[in-house]
Amino acid sequence: MQTYAGVSVVNALPSWYGSSMAVDLKVNVSIKETNNCEKKYNILIDTILDFFREKFNIPCLDVQISSEIPEKSGLKSSSAVSTALIGEIAKKYGLEIDVPKYSAILSLKAGVSYTGALDDASSAYFGGVAFTYNKEFKILDIMQPPEISILILPRGNRNININLQYLQKYRLVFEEIFRIARKDIIQGMKLNGLLIASILGYETNEIEIALKKGALASGISGNGPSVFAVTKIGEEGPIIDSFSRFGNIILTRPIDYVSRN
Ligand SMILES: Nc1ncnc2c1ncn2[C@@H]1O[C@H](COP(=O)(O)OP(=O)(O)OP(=O)(O)O)[C@@H](O)[C@H]1O
Numbered sequence: 001m002q003t004y005a006g007v008s009v010v011n012a013l014p015s016w017y018g019s020s021m022a023v024d025l026k027v028n029v030s031i032k033e034t035n036n037c038e039k040k041y042n043i044l045i046d047t048i049l050d051f052f053r054e055k056f057n058i059p060c061l062d063v064q065i066s067s068e069i070p071e072k073s074g075l076k077s078s079s080a081v082s083t084a085l086i087g088e089i090a091k092k093y094g095l096e097i098d099v100p101k102y103s104a105i106l107s108l109k110a111g112v113s114y115t116g117a118l119d120d121a122s123s124a125y126f127g128g129v130a131f132t133y134n135k136e137f138k139i140l141d142i143m144q145p146p147e148i149s150i151l152i153l154p155r156g157n158r159n160i161n162i163n164l165q166y167l168q169k170y171r172l173v174f175e176e177i178f179r180i181a182r183k184d185i186i187q188g189m190k191l192n193g194l195l196i197a198s199i200l201g202y203e204t205n206e207i208e209i210a211l212k213k214g215a216l217a218s219g220i221s222g223n224g225p226s227v228f229a230v231t232k233i234g235e236e237g238p239i240i241d242s243f244s245r246f247g248n249i250i251l252t253r254p255i256d257y258v259s260r261n
């Protein structure tokens with residue numbers, strides 16, 4: 001099954017309300033039955049396989065993953081991998097399950113997520129811009145994305161310490177940003193991107209430059225360290241010029257929402 005990376009509209013850590021926009025960086029997962037039940041992958045994949053073996057009597061599986069998303073980068077790689085794997089299992093064994101919700105529950109169980117990241121899992125699985133309340137595993141809305149270009153400075157291997165209690169001191173501000181984002185995705189993305197960068201202790205230099213050069217929004221995606229900016233289609237030039245000083249750039253676009261039913 002194919003799923004997608006995402007960039008943040010609203011980070012869910014401060015308020016449990018989160019929003020993520022699917023972007024055109026793909027993950028593909030395929031599975032095959034095997035007699036070798038000893039094989040270990042990583043904590044996320046092993047947690048998912050163990051759960052489906054125990055709860056749904058699924059046999060042991062060989063898992064093949066191909067991913068265009070750097071890990072631990074803020075670009076929602078863990079949700080893309082988990083929804084693709086769970087979706088593939090559901091398809092092969094005819095399970096009528098809520099794939100993003102199982103992804104959220106099992107990401108929490110595996111310890112790769114703070115809130116379950118249902119926002120990331122929903123955009124990874126369905127495309128579009130997902131708005132969720134992660135505390136109750138609820139999808140509130142999935143919207144079609146605006147017509148924009150997305151420029152990413154991809155950075156992996158995040159190694160900052162995240163203090164959840166400190167982030168949650170900003171709950172009210174992020175609830176307000178979430179409300180703004182539901183009416184104006186880009187405006188919400190801009191406020192979140194700037195604020196989360198400062199709160200998590202990242203440099204805001206690249207973000208400020210992107211905004212000065214005309215980006216509609218710019219910020220840290222997820223918990224970082226990747227930085228992104230969005231522009232009108234055809235107006236990427238000045239941002240590409242300024243971002244290219246900082247490293248390789250990925251130029252991509254949002255993925256539309258498509259129902260999987
Ligand atoms: N290509 C891959 N193959 C196997 N597992 C992967 C792959 N990519 C990501 N993962 C899993 O996802 C985990 C990374 O999750 P993490 O939440 O740190 O990154 P992220 O999803 O990029 O970050 P964020 O949630 O801030 O967007 C890895 O530890 C691994 O378990």
Ligand SMILES: O=C(O)C1=C[C@@H](O)[C@@H](O)[C@H](O)C1
Nearest residue numbers: 012018113114115116117222
């Ligand atoms: O771990 C989590 O629960 C999350 C991680 C980031 O991707 C956030 O952007 C997301 O909203 C929630």
